[in-house]
Amino acid sequence: MLEFLSYLISGISLGSVYAIIALGYTMVYGIAKMLNFAHGDVIMVGGYVSLLAMTSLGLPTWAAILLAMVVCTVLGVIIEGLAYKPLRSAPSLAVLITAIGVSYFLQNSALLIWGANPKVYSPIIEGTFKLFDGKLPISYISMLTVSVCIVIMIGLTIFTSKSKMGKAMRACSEDKAAAQLMGINVNKTISLTFAIGSALAAIAGVLLCSSYPTLMPTTGSMPGIKAFTAAVFGGIGSIPGAFLGGILLGIIESLAKAYISTQLANTVVFAVLIIVLLVRPAGLLGKYVPEKV
C-alpha cells in the first residue's frame, strides 16, 4: 500500500511538471490557435537564466525567478513579433513549421552560449516532508510545484473570464475578424498572450529543473512534447484540462513503470491517449466545436 502511495506521489510530482508546461501550451493555443513548439525551449532558457542568476550573479532565489520571468517574457514577445506576427494570415501549417524552426534556433543558440555540458541545477528548495516514520517521503519541491500549478490555473481562469484583457483574448480566440470589428487590437492581444505564456514558461523552467536537476540545451524538448500530449489529453485550449491532463499523464506513466514494465511505460501512456481521443475527440475537458461551413 505504501509502495502504491509512493508511486502515486512520484506520478503526481512528474504530472505537476507536465501540467505547468501544458498550461502555457494550452493558453497560447486557445487564444492564438497555434501550437508554439518553441515553448519547451523557452522553458530551457528560463532554467539557464535562473541558474546563472543564482550562481554567477549570486542573486537571491526570488530575484533569480523574477529575472528569468522578465528575460523569458521579452524573449517570447520578440519571437512572436519576428517569427509569428508576419505569418498571421498565412496557413497554419506555415506557422507550425516556423515554430519548429524557432525551437531549433533556441536549442542551438543555447548550445553556443552555454555549451553542451550538462549543468547541475541547484533546487530552489530542498528537503523532503516525511509521512509514516519517514517511509513515505514527499519532496517539498513537488508540493510547491502542485500548489503553484493550482494557483496559476485559477489565476488564468479568473483572468480570462473576468478581466477586460482576458475577455478580449477570448473574443480573439472565437473570431479574430469579428473581434477586430468590435475594436479589439488583435495583434496586441496575441502579443500579450505570448508574454504571459513565456512568463509562465520561466516559472515552469525553474520548477522543472528543481525537480529533475540537470540542465542541457535539450532539457525543454522532451517535457515540452509530453506537456503538449497532456494538453491534448485534457482538451487543448482548456485551462483546467491542461492541469488534469498533466497530472493524469504523470500518474499513468509512473504506475505503468511500476506495475507493467519500465520498458513499456511510454507505450502505455500513448495507448491511453489514443483511447481517450477515440472516445472524446476534443480531449477530456475540451469543447467539441463542429467545423462551420
Added chain:
Amino acid sequence: MKRLLALMLVVVMCAAVMVSCGNKDDGNTLKIGGIGPITGSAAIYGQAVMNGCKIAVDEINANGGIGGMQIEFNFQDDANVAESSVNAYNKLMDWGMDILVGTVTTTPCISVSAKVYTDRVFALTPSASSTDVTKDKDNMFQLCFSDPNQGTGSATYIAANMADKKIAIIYRNDDAYSQGIRDTFAAEARAKNLNIVYEGTFTEDTATDFSVQLTAAKSANADLIFLPIYYQPASVILSQAKTMDYAPTFFGVDGMDGILTMENFDITLAEGVMVLTPFSSDAEDDLTKNFVKKYKELYGEVPNQFAADGYDCIYAVKAAYEKAGCTKDMTRTDLCEALVKAIKEISFDGLTGQDMTWSDKGEVNKMPIAVVIKNGDYISAEAAE
C-alpha cells in the same frame, strides 16, 4: 563558350583530385587522428581522451617521435552522435590521417568502424566497449574492456567480494553500451547464483526521473544497485536516492567515470560509489605517478580512466609500429596490414594494465580492479577497507 566552360570545370576537378591525393604525407610526420565527444552529454570522456593522447604525443615527440617521424595529432568532435562522427572521420581522411585513435563512445564507433574497415585504416579505440565495434573487422582494436568483459568482470567481482547482496539493475535499454553490459552481467550473475531482485530500464527520453525504479528497488530490499550507464543519468539517480533516504551500494562500470568532474555536482552524493575500472589514479607505480602529475599541471584535475586510455592508445600504437618495423614511405593500407599483424604479437605495459595483449577478435586482455570514491577521489577498493 560552353565547351570552354566545360574544359575549365574538368581542369578544376582534376586539380581538386590531385590536391586531395597530394595531402597524403610530406613524409616527415605520422598523422594520428582522434574522434570523440568534446561537447554534448558525454563530453567529459572525449575531453579526457584528447588530453591523455596529447600528453603521450608530446612525450613521444620530445623523445624523437616514432620511427624518426614526429606525430601530428588531430582530434575532432562528434558530440556522441553517429552522423557527426562519420563526418569527423571523413574530415580526418581528407586531412591525410594514417592511424585512427577512436572513436571514444560506442554508438558512433559502430558507425565509424564500418568505414574504417572498408577504407583499411588501422584503428584503436580507447573506450568504445561494445563487441559490435570490433565484430568482423580485422583492423579495429579496443584498448578498453569489451562489454562482455565489463559485465562478467563486475559479476565476478561482486560474487567474490559481496556475494550475499541483493542486486538491482537500472540500465538504459535504448543504448548498445548499457544493454550489452547488462546482458552479460545478468548471464554471469545467474551462473554465479547471485540474487538479482529487480531490474528497471529507462531511455534517453525518460532519463530525468528515476523515482519509480528506485522505489521498486528499495521495496525489493536491494542493497546493491548495478548501474551499467553513463555518469549523467547516474548523477540524477544518486541525488534522487538521497532524497528518498535510500543508501544501497552503487556499483558502476567505466561510464560512471567522470561523475566527479561534472559542473556543480555535489560530490558527497558519490561517496562510497564503487567503479570497476582498469585505472586508479592513486596507484604507486612511476608511470601512473608521472602521468597524474603532468595531467594535473596541464588540466588542473585528477585524470580519470578515459585520460589513461587515451594515453595508452598512443603508446600502444607506437609499440605496434616499432614491432612491425614500419617505415616512412608506407601507404596507409600497408601500414594498416603491418600494424594489424604486429599488435597481436606485442605485450604492452601501460597505465591501464600490465602485459596487455590483443586477440584476433580485436579485444584486449587485462585485469580489472575495483575503486571506491572517497572524499571526491578514486581509491582502490582494497585500500578503502
